[in-house]
Amino acid sequence: MLRLRTKLILGLTFLFAVTLAISMQGIYRIYQLDRDARQILQQNLHSIVYSNNMLRALETSPVQLSLLQQNLELQQHNITEHGEDALTASAAALVKQLQADPGNEALVKSLRHNVLQIAELNQEAIARKSTVASKTASNAILALSVFTLLSLSVYIIFILSFPQIISRPVGMLSTGIRQIAEKNYRTRIDLRPGDEFGELAAGVNSMAEKLQVYESSNLEQLKAEKTRLETIINSMHxxxxxxxxxxxxxxxxxxxxxxxxxxxxxxxxxxxxxxxxxxxxxxxxxxxxxxxxxxxxxxxxxxxxxxxxxxxISAIQELAAAKTKFIATASHELKTPIASMQLSLSLLGDIRTGPLLPAQHELVNSLGEDVDRILKISTAILDATDEQLYAV
Missing domain, CATH: 3.30.450.20 (PAS domain)
Incomplete structure (x- = not known):
């Protein structure tokens, strides 16, 4: 398969060849017209000029033999038409005779008639060649028109087809890359390898395949992580x-x-x-x-x-309520025996119940202090518990 550089070179070479062909065709046709025009000027118009000069020399009196001889010699070197050589030779003979007898009117008349025939012969040739030149010009115009139309047709076909060689793969690459950029990694660019576009498409396809594999692996990993997080979140209370x-x-x-x-x-x-x-x-x-x-x-x-x-925090509040109930119960249960103990110690310390020995009195006081200490501790515990419940 041709490389892109080769395609561009062939396309530009084709355009150059068509342009060169049109130019060469035009140059050739113009050369034909120029050749026909030069033939008319060089071969016939000069002969008419020479004939007119000879007729002018014959109109003077006396005849200007030098002018007549000079133009006759020029005419002898410009014989181009059929029969012109015989007329020119006859005119040369008459001029030679006229040089010997300048006043001979019959020779002047015959020479004038001969020169007029040379002029008429060249005039007819000019008309004939003008027709040929006109036909050549018409043919040139027709040929150039046909060739130009064919060239334009080829140009149009080339303009319509050649850009597809560039724009089609570029469009496919652009579409494919856009799809891949939108994370559609299953997209593949269908271009045959062989040129730069094919190599680029193969590279993009390879990149898309790797991205697809990478995305699939990451997607599975993300799904696993998502499932794990959902499990953890759903297991929360x-x-x-x-x-x-x-x-x-x-x-x-x-x-x-x-x-x-x-x-x-x-x-x-x-x-x-x-x-x-x-x-x-x-x-x-x-x-x-x-x-x-x-x-x-x-x-x-x-x-x-x-x-x-x-x-x-419903469970915490239930626990706090249970603690409050427990502490209230415990407080009630503690204060009752403490009060009983205080009453018993008070009775022991009363003299009406009988005197106490010093050692016994000391034991009663010690027990009273212990009971007061227990009461203060239980009260402090109740106050601390109330503060904690309030904080909660």
């Missing part, structure tokens, strides 16, 4: 909702779907409530006869998108 930069929902995990219900359902008040609720504040949602409490957190990601996390 917190609700997760992803939004794009236009606040359109990208994904929701199982917990969020269970709470919000169908996303595209008209009048989804639960989802609207979640979206409008301020961040970092508790949010209570009633669902399926149960009440859930969440802390709404917003995490900003690139491209102005965000991820909303609904942290479930």
């Amino acid at each position: 917190d609700g997760v909702i992803g939004f794009d930069e236009k606040r359109n929902i990208l994904f929701m995990n199982t917990v969020a779907k269970r709470l919000c219900g169908p996303v595209k359902a008209p009048g989804n008040t639960v989802l609207e409530t979640i979206v409008r609720h301020p961040a970092q504040q508790q949010l209570t949602i009633a669902h399926s006869g149960q009440t859930y409490t969440f802390i709404k957190e917003i995490m900003q990601v690139e491209n102005n998108s965000e991820v909303m996390v609904l942290r479930d």
